Amino acid sequence: MTTATRHMGRLLPVVAIVGASAFVLAGCSGSADNGTTGDDSAAAKSDGEFSVLSQTQNTVIAGTLEALAGDQCETADETASLKVDSVDGTTWDQQLQVLAGNNALSDFGMAGGTPALMQEFIEAGLVVDLSAELDKLGVADRIVPAAESTIKALYGQDALYALPTELNIEGFWYNKQLLEDAGIEPPATWDELADAAATLQDAGVQPFVAAGKDGWPVTRLVGNYLFRSLGADALQKVADGEASLTDPEYVAAADAIAEFGSEGYFGDAAGSIDYNTAMNQFLTGDGAFFYMGSWALGNFNDSEQNKIGADNIGFLPFPAVEGGAGSADEVPANVGIPTMFTTSGWDEGSAQWLECIATGYGDTALNEFGQVTGFVVDNPPAEQSELTTTVQQVIADAPGSVLWFEAAFSPEATSVSQTNGGGLATGTLSGQEFMELVQAANG
């Protein structure tokens, strides 16, 4: 006992010193890393370079900028020459956080994949308020209003903090031939979709193709069911704390998807299917319905990949839920990964680039890459596929849009949702279990 007390007596100062130094170190780090706000004055002289950070998986943004540099953006490129750096996008948000923490963000680049991260950037003053800058440059009308409102809603801001380098709608794409062979009309309601799935299953056709390994194509179904059953503000209410995902009416949405999973409608190995495999399955006729965004048009229009034929693919808006408060006209929409200008790199060169991107990006991306963007298009391509025209028509006709399941959630809840989404498709998770996990992560 005496020895123990003596030991403690000797140990105490050591513990105290260790504790104190830990506090000092952590405290120092807080203050040191906090002052990353840059100069947001457009008057700053150009540094001669326009650095862009992009993802290796996305070649459209870098390609369009390079095309612009030799065309409409030639003057801007002379002021600040374009320098594109592409890195792997798998851990994009993590890389952005590290770069932001070290004040090393590029002048321009793809925004964080999680809206909550972008909100942090906005609050920390790291991102340029583009509403103000576009107004100053007199090109504010070059952004399509639907895209602008989607971005504003995404980040919960009144101003625009990112450019809509993509504008996508989502819904079910279906194999016309498989539905016709089974004697099924494209369903308009959820119950009709369930009946169609049962009929297809009986006929030996896999009703749905979904990338259960990636999770998000499954959780999108949960989100859209909620938008149809409870209305467009269903998930905002959860984000605001007015409702919980574990409320019975919310659990019902996850249960509806889990039921499809336990019926085996997503195939016998949905948990092992990734994005590319799912795309390949649909385009080789291995499934009838495929929930996907219009960014897949590139794959659908590519005859090398598409073995079922582009004319054989139909588009179906996410069906209505009987007695639900939402409308099937409200199209799930997103702006892909939008792009941001950083305050630390904002100067005269960046301003010139912003002006010419706003003016020319829509035309170049559509003509060179077939990418529908949120910029105004002046010269549409002379010939385009029927599917592309359908997408443009749906965007033009939509009275409103809805976001996706995780759009208003924290990064943690987004991750938990998407890593568990596959469990709904394989039937290993019930709707209740899934919603409890996501709600717990969303705090």
Add this chain to the structure above:
Amino acid sequence: MQRMLSDWRAILVLLGPAFLVYTSVMLVPIFWSAGYTFFEGNAIRGFEFVGFANFIEFFQDPTAMQAVGFTIRYAIVLTLLQVTAGYGLALLYTFVLKRGGALTRTLVFFPVILPTVAVALLFSRLFEAAPATGPVNSLIILLGGPNVDWFGQPDASFWVIILMDVWRSMGFYAVLLYAGIVEIPDELIESARLDGANGWRLVRSVVLPLSLPVLLSALIFSINGTLKVFDTVVALTNGGPGTSTTPLTVYMFRTAFSFGQYGYGSTVALMLTILCLVVTVFIFRSTRRDLTKG
């Protein structure tokens, strides 16, 4: 020599640089991380002092508890299996393949030197359910069973990880334990044999007690390595399906770097350190008696 070592300046010159490097790359980050456990935030939004809130959150977080459960289950199951398999192989090398065992030892050791990602890729192909059917599922289908989605089911994923790790590491433990067993004097074994101890009796009464020190080292080595598992899980299942195969290390990485919660991530790291410490102390304590007396 004696004079030089009593000169504090000489000691400073000799040890100073190494100690400085060690302090800056090991001690400072450890204390820094320990300090973060009392803060909330990240490099972008700054830090806020929250006291013990991170620790309270840890014990109320179902995902963290699931990660603790997986980590402990994984460590116990894998340690038992890989040390047992290694010990079995070591006995095989010593008593059965005494001559000409070099080829077997090399072949069994081979997976140890393979990169984790390559082994994980191999196993993910072996157990693949879609888009292609892997050899394991092909065999099951051939025998009339269903196509099993191994990586879509929590329990199945767990056992595939265990199987992969046992295959990968048993060669290492076999060599480690073999080194301990060959040290047992031949005369002792011979005299035990003359006394009538053969087979299992010989192993239990002579070999096992005499190789206990090296077995204990292997256990501590294994339990600490398995508690800190990261690469095999990330490469094979990435913690899925859901978070069912997420160990504390992966959860720590996600909270700190994916969710931007440096404070909470550091708390998870500290908890893992404490867990390793407790387990090691427990193993030491439970084998405190004189090992040579069996």
